[in-house]
Amino acid sequence: MKKIAVDMMGSDLGPEELKKGLLRFAEEYPDYSFILFGEKSKLDTLFASDDRFEIRNTSEVIPMEIDPMSFLRKKDSSMYQAITSVKDKKADGVISAGSTAGLVVGSTFLLKNIDGVSRAGLCSPFPTVDYSKPATILDIGASLINTKEDLLSFALMGRAYAKEVLKIEDPKVYLLSNGTEEGKGSKEGREAYQLFKEKNYLWFKGNCEAREALDGKHDVIITSGYAGNIFLKATEGMGKNMSSLIKKAFKKNIFTKIGYLFAKKGFDELSRTMDYKRFGGAIFLGVNGVVIKAHGNSDEYGFYSALKVCRNMIEADIVTKIKKQVQDE
Amino acid sequence: MKKIAVDMMGSDLGPEELKKGLLRFAEEYPDYSFILFGEKSKLDTLFASDDRFEIRNTSEVIPMEIDPMSFLRKKDSSMYQAITSVKDKKADGVISAGSTAGLVVGSTFLLKNIDGVSRAGLCSPFPTVDYSKPATILDIGASLINTKEDLLSFALMGRAYAKEVLKIEDPKVYLLSNGTEEGKGSKEGREAYQLFKEKNYLWFKGNCEAREALDGKHDVIITSGYAGNIFLKATEGMGKNMSSLIKKAFKKNIFTKIGYLFAKKGFDELSRTMDYKRFGGAIFLGVNGVVIKAHGNSDEYGFYSALKVCRNMIEADIVTKIKKQVQDE
Numbered sequence A, B: 001m002k003k004i005a006v007d008m009m010g011s012d013l014g015p016e017e018l019k020k021g022l023l024r025f026a027e028e029y030p031d032y033s034f035i036l037f038g039e040k041s042k043l044d045t046l047f048a049s050d051d052r053f054e055i056r057n058t059s060e061v062i063p064m065e066i067d068p069m070s071f072l073r074k075k076d077s078s079m080y081q082a083i084t085s086v087k088d089k090k091a092d093g094v095i096s097a098g099s100t101a102g103l104v105v106g107s108t109f110l111l112k113n114i115d116g117v118s119r120a121g122l123c124s125p126f127p128t129v130d131y132s133k134p135a136t137i138l139d140i141g142a143s144l145i146n147t148k149e150d151l152l153s154f155a156l157m158g159r160a161y162a163k164e165v166l167k168i169e170d171p172k173v174y175l176l177s178n179g180t181e182e183g184k185g186s187k188e189g190r191e192a193y194q195l196f197k198e199k200n201y202l203w204f205k206g207n208c209e210a211r212e213a214l215d216g217k218h219d220v221i222i223t224s225g226y227a228g229n230i231f232l233k234a235t236e237g238m239g240k241n242m243s244s245l246i247k248k249a250f251k252k253n254i255f256t257k258i259g260y261l262f263a264k265k266g267f268d269e270l271s272r273t274m275d276y277k278r279f280g281g282a283i284f285l286g287v288n289g290v291v292i293k294a295h296g297n298s299d300e301y302g303f304y305s306a307l308k309v310c311r312n313m314i315e316a317d318i319v320t321k322i323k324k325q326v327q328d329e
Helices: A014-028 A040-046 A068-073 A078-087 A100-111 A148-164 A187-198 A225-250 A254-274 A300-315 A318-328 B015-028 B040-046 B068-073 B078-087 B100-111 B148-164 B187-198 B225-250 B254-274 B300-315 B318-328
Strands: A002-007 A032-038 A053-057 A093-096 A121-126 A135-138 A173-177 A204-209 A220-222 A281-285 A290-294 B002-007 B032-038 B053-057 B093-096 B121-126 B135-138 B173-177 B204-209 B220-222 B281-285 B290-294
Touching: A002 A078, A002 A300, A014 A032, A014 A040, A014 A300, A032 A040, A032 A078, A040 A053, A068 A100, A078 A093, A078 A100, A078 A290, A093 A100, A093 A300, A100 A281, A100 A290, A121 A148, A121 A225, A135 A148, A135 A225, A148 A173, A148 A187, A148 A220, A148 A281, A148 A318, A173 A187, A173 A225, A187 A204, A225 A254, A225 B225, A225 B254, A254 B225, A254 B254, A281 A300, A290 A300, B002 B078, B002 B300, B015 B032, B015 B040, B015 B300, B032 B040, B032 B078, B040 B053, B068 B100, B078 B093, B078 B100, B078 B290, B093 B100, B093 B300, B100 B281, B100 B290, B121 B148, B121 B225, B135 B148, B135 B225, B148 B173, B148 B187, B148 B220, B148 B281, B148 B318, B173 B187, B173 B225, B187 B204, B225 B254, B281 B300, B290 B300
Parallel strands: A002 A032, A002 A093, A032 A053, A093 A290, A135 A220, A173 A204, A173 A220, B002 B032, B002 B093, B032 B053, B093 B290, B135 B220, B173 B204, B173 B220
Antiparallel strands: A121 A135, A121 A281, A281 A290, B121 B135, B121 B281, B281 B290
């Protein structure tokens, strides 16, 4: 029986919504059980007495924005305790839809980086034009500016993830850049380019512009966290804008409305292809434990998907695989 | 009679394509004439003898990637000479679909920054969900990392542009950031935030996440060039991906094809809204002269649109307006 520690607090839609995702996941995977951290009185009314749901009362909630010192003082918060349960081997992974900053700080402090990992990073698969070929991108916001050594860690961890979880045989790695030519890129990106060239990594394929990143031909793309976060949110925003324009186009008049009835199947496929919720959230790669950041606004399907990501990481034994990848290079 | 200096070399589709855009523009605006820089033998066959098209032979072409020293040695290049004609007051503005790096270096060196401008920046209006409300964003790639003083220059120039060219009454300025709260953002972004607050600028409205930048509610968004370039290309790429997925959706089967016939009008409107070619390219704001960077792959419509941007900047007397904006603050 595998166990997931769930931070039930701090999400936008509240524990009621997370519960729905949890029950759906629990039904599908009977070999998983859960430790739920949060306000006991609230959780007790939500979850009927059930061996698979263990409830642990905590008195505090980590706010969206938090500095490291404040986090460490909030020892009786649902997030602190959920991470601690992984540290103490009481759970195989932890999931939270709460504060990203808190989860990054707390996991780094409590679980520590894997030996040889310069810095842990937030990683996410991104939908591309090819449904079957998501692109793995990191860091998307744990850091602001990274070093070339951090970027090397991101490359190795991204490869381990793409291999073990996405089942890509020999994932190719690119540096996110403002141009494809050698010599383009941020300061740390250019330094990483030289480092990878010196080390003669065959999996390193040079720079990738943001324009081509989601064309389905790039397996792993690494970047400093600030630029990665801009990339993440720019594509999310553009996807959202395009979706609302598509809706508007079909609602223009009676003819376009009829057009929708005919074209519906094609556009259902488009929605499936671009639906980022199927990826459930981000993975904090590089610490000694499986740590999943579900979207703050996770609904039932979103949280269910994030739990599946957590399960995938546990089943793939990703921490061991990253250790191996880091040692091998 | 106003005059535009045109660099006819270095574009992806060649001078033949630029010519089409030029002729379309020339027909629409009979009060404009042109100095064309490039290989004379080629241009002579393209342009019939016409008082409004003066041809100047140049022997070199600036390559896509060029360092400052190499640019300055290529004095007989079409780009160098075209910029020089603005410096020498022979032309009111210069346009090129060639090397961005060359145009930035050459314009900065030959035209010099406007007094009080810390750094010139590449600026572009971006299509938003609201057709009538483009967002002005700079810098999108002239620099990599900027200082808070640079960001202040960008804010003032962006405001001057949005006021004079887009006719927005009192443009609001935002810092592109990884979070909306104060304290979020890149190092220089956080410093600029404090600077703007100290100076008590009423037009400064805080941080803007990349996700919301193109919602039609943000007038001017400023950023260091590297992040701006990532934003530009991420949105371009996502727009392109969504367009290809829409085409695919309509081509799925016979029903979706019929759907397209009904929905066509709505989707024509969507295409118009998101068509970045209507903006023609980027404006290099902050030097003593009107400098327009047309898209490298400009077709007839794209180059025609870029020429219209050039004309708008000349008619708005943007250099004088920026001088005033910088002095007033």
